[in-house]
Amino acid sequence: MQIGMVGLGKMGGNMAERLRRGGHEVVGYDRDPAVSDVSSLRELVDRLQAPRAVWVMVPAGEPTQLTVNELGELLDEGDLVIDGGNSHYVDDQRHAEELKAHGIGFVDCGVSGGVWGLQNGYALMCGGDKASVERLMPVFETLKPEGEDGFVHAGDVGAGHFAKMVHNGIEYGMMQAYAEGWELLEASDIVKDVRGSFSSWRTGTVIRSWLLDLLVRALDDDEHLDELKGYAQDSGEGRWTVQAAVDHAVPLPVITAALYARFASRQDDSPAMKMVAALRNQFGGHAVTSAAGSTEKGADSPGADVTPPREAQ
Structure with a gap:
């Protein structure tokens, strides 16, 4: 099967290689010209035969949105876009509606396998209509690990990324x-x-x-x-x-x-733990450590002078 792959990083690049080893024709595009087969998304689309299938493996959020937007303008009715990145399932539903307006199909596919996927295969969780998923099964069969498991058509658009x-x-x-x-x-x-x-x-x-x-x-x-x-x-x-x-x-x-x-x-000096230390010092007189690293006396330390607060009226 012929397929376009957008994003040839650690995951996308290895997926493209596994597909090639499985006998598929992959046209890859990446912003890094050293790994890209074409110089633009337009050239990628021109290299593919209709009906086309383009797999997107770019970071979630704005990069995926911009890529879907551009593909929506370049692809034709009957073509398919697969989002294999880590997109939010709510975004999948929006992307599917945006592409549907152009007659373009959409499948979301959660991919797990990391840097070991090229050797061991990728676990795939897909969402979309039955016809679109079945059309892509030759690709899914090559990417998944050998055996029964490793692939699921989880449900409607968004179900793959939800899973x-x-x-x-x-x-x-x-x-x-x-x-x-x-x-x-x-x-x-x-x-x-x-x-x-x-x-x-x-x-x-x-x-x-x-x-x-x-x-x-x-x-x-x-x-x-x-x-x-x-x-x-x-x-x-x-x-x-x-x-x-x-x-x-x-x-x-x-x-x-x-x-x-x-x-x-991610906190070198936790603000919450500062308050915990301060409160322990106040109610229990426990010693605290200053920002400079020295230990200061608490109320229960010899020589400490702490006046108890007044009772609430």
């Missing part, structure tokens, strides 16, 4: 649980082989997973993670998962806590 959003929310919770377990083991005086403990769980336990394999791989490279700073970014999908939970009145305490933990990781 991928929930997938990433679950991933947040799983990573946070592994991370907290690692921190506790590292803090223990009696566990001498933390890396070995995690590795022992990879076979025969209920918490074995690919994430656990990757955790052990990370410890192989840096056993105590001394070379890393405790800062974790979020792609936006964790936030969308929590917001969707609010919209649907579904409690997500684990995923929400994992998202907030990432926010906390």
Whole structure:
């Protein structure tokens, strides 16, 4: 099958390569001319035979919106656009309506597999009408891992990215649980082989997973993670998962806590913890640490002089 691929970064470039290895003809476009087959979206469209299929793998938000807008002007009735980035499912619904006005079909496809996808295949979660998804099945079959699993036509437009959003929310919770377990083991005086403990769980336990394999791989490279700073970014999908939970009145305490933990990781000096320290000093007289790093006496420290507040009238 012939397909256009817009965005040839780590994911898009490897996906294009996997499709080529599977016998498909891929015309790729990227702003980096060193990896691009064509110099513009117009040239990409001109190189494809009608009815065309163009897969978009650019960052969510404005980059995707601008790309969809331009493709809407360049493509013809009967052509298809696939958004394989990490777009918000609400944006998918808007993009589908915008393209429908030009007679252009739209499929959203959540893609998971990261840098290992070229070798192992990509898990694909698609949303859109049945005819459009079936038309793209040769591409999906090549991109997905071998075997029964790895692909789902999840539902209407937006369903693919909604499923991928929930997938990433679950991933947040799983990573946070592994991370907290690692921190506790590292803090223990009696566990001498933390890396070995995690590795022992990879076979025969209920918490074995690919994430656990990757955790052990990370410890192989840096056993105590001394070379890393405790800062974790979020792609936006964790936030969308929590917001969707609010919209649907579904409690997500684990995923929400994992998202907030990432926010906390970005604070070198947490404002909230400053207030916690100040309040502990006020009601309990606990010692506090100044911004300069020195420890100041609390009310329960020898020599401290703290006058109790007046009772409320």
